[in-house]
Every structure is written in C-alpha cells, then in structure tokens.
C-alpha cells in the first residue's frame with residue numbers, strides 16, 4: 617500500500633513569523649485529527665531560507681520538510697545556489713524538481729537535462745525528489761498529453777538506479793491547472809496517473825507500484841476527495857491552498873477519508 621503524501625509548496629510566499637504561524641496551525645490541525653492523521657504523510661516546502669528555523673520548530677513532529685529547488689553540483693563557484701547536501705543538513709527530506717514554474721519562467725527555463733541532473737544530485741545528497749511533470753494547455757488541446765508525460769518522465773529518470781520506491785515521488789501537474797482555479801477532473805487525473813504508473817513499470821519494474829504519484833493543480837478541500845479517490849492518485853502537491861492551515865488540513869482530511 618502506498619501511504620498518501622500531501623505536500624505544500626509555499627513558493628515565494630510568507631515571511632518567517634507567518635511561516636511559523638502556518639506550521640503551528642497545521643500541527644494543531646493534525647493533532648485534532650488524532651492518531652489516524654499518521655495514515656497520511658504531511659510535508660511543507662517553504663522558501664529555503666526558512667528551512668533551518670522551521671526544522672527546529674518541527675523537532676519531534678511527524679511533519680516533514682522539503683525544499684523547492686537544489687543545484688546539481690555538490691559545491692563550488694555557483695553564486696546563489698544551494699547543494700542537495702546543504703538542504704539535507706537543514707533536516708529537509710524532500711525537494712520539488714521540474715516544477716512548471718522552473719521549466720517555463722524567464723530566469724530559469726530549466727530543460728529536461730537540467731532537471732535530470734538535479735534529480736541525480738538530490739538522490740545523491742540524501743533528498744527524495746518530488747518530480748513534477750505535466751502538459752501545457754496547448755499540448756492537451758492538441759492531444760499530446762500522454763506523449764509529453766512519457767517524454768518528461770523518461771528524461772527525468774533515464775539511467776537512474778532506484779533502490780526503494782520511497783526515494784522517489786512523482787507529481788502530475790497539468791500546467792493549465794496550476795494556480796488557475798481550474799483543476800483536472802478525476803478522470804483526467806486518473807488517465808495521466810495510470811499512464812505514468814505504466815511508464816514507471818517499464819523504467820523501474822516492480823518498484824513502480826510503491827512509488828507515489830501526487831496530483832497538483834488547484835487542489836482544494838472541496839475537490840480533493842474525488843481526486844484522491846482515484847486508484848493511482850497517491851496524494852497532492854498543493855500551492856495556494858497550502859498557505860492557510862484550514863485548507864491544507866482540509867485536504868489532509870480528504871486524503872484520510874478517500875477510499876484506497
């Protein structure tokens with residue numbers, strides 16, 4: 617069985633006091649759900665500068681931390697960058713890689729090769745990558761969705777030897793659904809996730825059944841239940857709705873209630 621993961625991507629939002637307040641609210645919300653809350657894994661991915669203080673605050677808690685990026689080199693003259701080992705030193709377990717805001721935004725424009733190198737570096741530095749893949753609206757409308765997913769997933773994982781399924785998380789994030797309020801339908805999500813699982817089987821054999829595939833794109837408490845009830849949807853990567861404890865915990869509650 618795959619334990620669902622609900623991870624919040626704070627992006628470039630909140631200051632440190634607000635981040636602490638949000639983490640405190642999530643912690644209280646999970647405590648109110650009782651021991652069953654452990655059936656869903658929870659993670660927050662704040663701006664990297666807040667990882668150390670939030671890790672301190674989360675000592676002894678089950679809430680995991682993730683970063684939003686790492687560079688692929690282990691050290692050296694790379695002004696402004698952070699290595700996977702530096703991020704891991706903070707206590708973070710995860711790193712989001714391949715997010716559309718890094719693939720498509722001016723100033724980043726990360727290509728599949730760059731993303732692959734970062735995934736390799738994350739694994740080597742002790743972090744579990746949350747690898748985002750997803751089609752643009754134009755690609756969906758021209759019937760290319762599954763081909764895009766195959767290409768991005770294959771480029772991300774080519775040549776990597778995975779030891780355990782827990783060391784990798786995938787996120788299907790249709791670009792047209794991110795931050796738009798327009799989520800994929802449960803059927804659209806299941807089609808994409810089922811396709812990714814099939815391709816994972818070709819790349820990683822039996823490990824594919826243990827690798828979690830999250831859905832991301834305007835997930836909210838009121839649409840989470842239907843998405844998370846799909847057989848290959850193993851949690852959510854949440855942007856906007858992760859910035860408020862109530863809505864984030866509401867999604868975790870939906871994950872707990874979803875039939876698996």
Ligand code: PEP
Nearest residue numbers: 794795832833834855856
């Ligand atoms: C994201 O950025 O990964 C995301 C899913 O954002 P939102 O939930 O705001 O669509």
